[in-house]
Amino acid sequence: MPPMLNRDDLHAATAPLNRARSMPAGFYTDPAIFAAERQQILLKRWFFLAREEQVPNPGDYLTFDTAGGPVILIRGQDGKARVFANYCRHRGSILVEGEGNCSRIVCPYHAWSYLSDGTLYGCPDMKDAEGFDRTENGLVPLRMESWAGFIFATYNRDAPALIDCLGDLPRRMASHKLNDMACTWRITLAPNCNWKLILENAMETYHTGVVHKDSVGAQQSRTLPTQGDWLCIQVISGRSIATLPGTQPPPFPAIDGLDDDARQGTYFTVIHPSLQFAVAQDCMWWLNVTPLAHDRSLLEIGGCFPKQTLDDPDFEAKAKPYYDRWELVGREDVGILEKQQKALGSVAYKPGPLSWRDDQVQAIGIWVLDQLEGRMPG
Ligand code: FES
Ligand SMILES: [Fe+2]
Incomplete structure (x- = not known):
């Protein structure tokens, strides 16, 4: 109790x-x-975000507040929709707000940029950072599943299937x-x-x-x-x-x-x-x-x-x-x-x-x- x-x-x-x-x-x-x-x-x-047709094209994105913080739903160039925590891997700014379409997500703070599949693409002036591996600094994905066109996500990797x-x-x-x-x-x-x-x-x-x-x-x-x-x-x-x-x-x-x-x-x-x-x-x-x-x-x-x-x-x-x-x-x-x-x-x-x-x-x-x-x- x-x-x-x-x-x-x-x-x-x-x-x-x-x-x-x-x-x-x-x-x-x-x-x-x-x-x-x-x-x-x-x-x-699982929590619901949106329907598939709300992000019809590669680069289309929607953003949401959730009980676990801000997230972004974005369709990749490969046609697959993904959900990421909406924060920058440098020092944590919100990356995008509202909705729209972009070929790259560019952080409004120091301009690190990410591809629509979450890969870190650009990170200026990081040459001297010891042990820095850009492949380990992509956007943090959430688990996502859809049913009948309804897209859900969860922070729990062990949640039962939707x-x-x-x-x-x-x-x-x-x-x-x-x-x-x-x-x-x-x-x-x-x-x-x-x-x-x-x-x-x-x-x-x-x-x-x-x-x-x-x-x-x-x-x-x-x-x-x-x-x-x-x-x-x-x-x-x-x-x-x-x-x-x-x-x-x-x-x-x-x-x-x-x-x-x-x-x-x-x-x-x-x-x-x-x-x-x-x-x-x-x-x-x-x-x-x-x-x-x-x-x-x-x-x-x-x-x-x-x-x-x-x-x-x-x-x-x-x-x-x-x-x-x-x-x-x-x-x-x-x-x-x-x-x-x-x-x-x-x-x-x-x-x-x-x-x-x-x-x-x-x-x-x-x-x-x-x-x-x-x-x-x-
Ligand atoms: S917080 Fe995003 S580039 Fe610095
Ligand atoms: Fe009512």
Whole structure:
């Protein structure tokens, strides 16, 4: 048990749902808990970066903050995408920021330069450095694997293969044909709240009729069983909920060949530790949470459509209601989560009782606790 959390509080938080309480405030507000999560979860697990088509050409790069520091995703001249720690092997400057294309990565400090496969290429005035071997001073690679076009990386050389972590997620989403989709839009928000609050929020529909009363409105969901390192609910609706209810009908058609379950609604997921896929009848969007501190996170929302849909001559106009909905709802959630984070800081805080609609809120907390206690998820 994490020593900084009270045993009775944890007992109450992990009790059967009809008797369970919220996690103690420290779970969300204590820097020591965050440090433990970073070591035992965030630096051990796979984290999502981007889709393959976001770096289509040799030299294309994207940069990201991660729980383990800044990284760069860059496609080499050989066509292979790679992920490197985004720091210079001389004295550690960030190498590149934002996104773009370059034939060489040139450090902005003393102009060491690297090829897009990470090889150190230029290093002025290093002739006298004893024992200096440029082949040993290339960019530091991270392990990278992709599934269905989604690129993940990890700092852990011993992490199980990505596909093994995904368990039965590929089977559950097979009829959506995610590998045939392309990312067309993304936005990054920077909520001042704990990373777990963001995940919890997207896994319950208890709040939607309140926080989103003027946008998506009230919803109902059911929890689906999963195998592997992920959780899943389905928000029930025969039409896609990727646009607001006022946009009737959704501008894009349902994906051909959706299976019976997929036709019934939108899957919302947590892919442990901090990625969420929302997969609707006509598109998918991700909520990629990057935990930066106990009270600071990044939330990237990225939208993808079937490549066939992109061929629609009116694609941009038809896609706008989707983009507007994702951003509006994301901002509504961030608004309430920042209020929640602030209140969790009250010295008078006592964990409150959970509703039956909070089952996945509890499941997320229990998964994290299990990792901190060194047990494998059950
Ligand atoms: S820190 Fe990059 S060249 Fe000196
Ligand atoms: Fe929400």
